[in-house]
Amino acid sequence: MPIDLRSDTVTTPTEKMRDAMRDAVVGDDVYGEDPTINRLEQLAAEIVGKEAALFVTSGTQGNQVAVLSHTQRGDEVILEERSHIFYYETAGLATIAGVQTRTIKGINGQMPVAEIAAAIREEDVHCPKTGLICLENTHGDSAGSILPLSYMEDVYQVSRQHQIPVHLDGARLFNAAVGLGVDPKEITKYTDTVQFCLSKGLSAPMGSILAGPKELIERARKWRKMLGGGTRQAGIIGAAGIVALEEMIDRLQEDHTHAKALAEGLALIDGIDIDAESVETNMIMFSIGQLGMTAEEFVSRLNKFGVLANPAGPNRIRFVTHREISMDDIDKTIEAVKNISASNIAKAKL
Structure with a gap:
């Protein structure tokens, strides 16, 4: 077998995940009747300290649904110039969400806080509304660098001053938490929503979670359906996600x-x-x-x-x-x- 260092996405499910998938109790998730997915979403929300969570098929879908749920067409989104959402998600922000991007050059994924504040639009008939600030932790294009908690807090304080939500692309959120030696909630408390992957280092075969306020997650559920992410007996996959969250983080x-x-x-x-x-x-x-x-x-x-x-x-x-x-x-x-x-x-x- 080759030594595959291309990505942690190449991980295969553990034997316990395979057993859980085989034995999963399932139902129709679009009707909200898949007990395994319901349990996964509840567990995920608890782990990141949010009111509710939504199972999505991929991190890209989770980020896209988050932007759709936070913004309106014609809004502007602030994000780092090498962020995954901007650089590697096939222009979904423009083609699907219909938002304009305002990119800022970061150092190790950290956009200067003063530049974030300066990029927020004042009310002006000529300008788009700043609808969302996106962060990425860990920052993939900066070799998995961790955004410090103090930085997360500073950005969050700016967002509160201007009443702009913060979405975290936390595809590798748990790597950040383990690297900092903190509970994931210590990171996510500085965000309104967070997306994290089950299918990278946690080794589940597919899937991600979007977590945030209950009302927003209900909007996100509808956007997920529009994007083709409403699945039926998804508990077969969700069962592996539960094992991932319970056993694979540490x-x-x-x-x-x-x-x-x-x-x-x-x-x-x-x-x-x-x-x-x-x-x-x-x-x-x-x-x-x-x-x-x-x-x-x-x-x-x-x-x-x-x-x-x-x-x-x-x-x-x-x-x-x-x-x-x-x-x-x-x-x-x-x-x-x-x-x-x-x-x-x-x-x-x-």
Whole structure:
């Protein structure tokens, strides 16, 4: 089996999840009659400290439903310029929600709070209304960086002053909570709504949760139906989500430990540029610019060693650890990179 470091989305369900899926008591969820989905939504809401929750088929759908539920067509949404909602969700904000984006360059996913405040529109016939502020924690394009609680609070205070809701794309919310050593509620209390994935590090086969105020979640349920996300006997999938929330959160620390070990090993290799100290969760990014090859070439060479990875730019590589990556896999990956580096440096000297 290859060592698959492309993403934590490649995780497969555990045996307990498979058993739970087989034995799940199900009903028609569109009618609200699937007891397993109802239990999953109640559990999820309790974990993140919100009134209600909604099971959605993916994180992208959860984010889209959240924006639709918070805003009206023609509103403007403030979000970080490399955020997943803006950069990787196929322009859903424009094509489906009909909102305009106001992007702000962040550092490690953190938009300067003063710039967020300055971006909020005053009442003016010429301008759109600022309808929503979106944050992402952890921030995927910043190598899984965690937004500090103090930052979350500062943004939340600005949002309260201007009466603008905050939506958190918390696809890897629990990685952030484990990394900070806090209850997830300590993060989500600074948001109106939160979306988090069951299908990444938590290892469920699919699905995400949108949680927030009861009235908004009821609106979101209708938007979900419009987007084709109203499913019937969804408890077969929801059963795995319950196992994910009950058993898979605490073990994320192991993924973080492996990521740190991988980063520290890579930092010792000639031609690899990485800041191992900055690794906070289960994701690392590094530059191979000194090796004189493109990211695509590097990934192709890795494949020959049985290691799968994704480019994250012309000379940038991303590795993501997860439940199916062992310490032995980490050692083998470091050795593979060491071999590629040594081979290329030797070739350059000829």
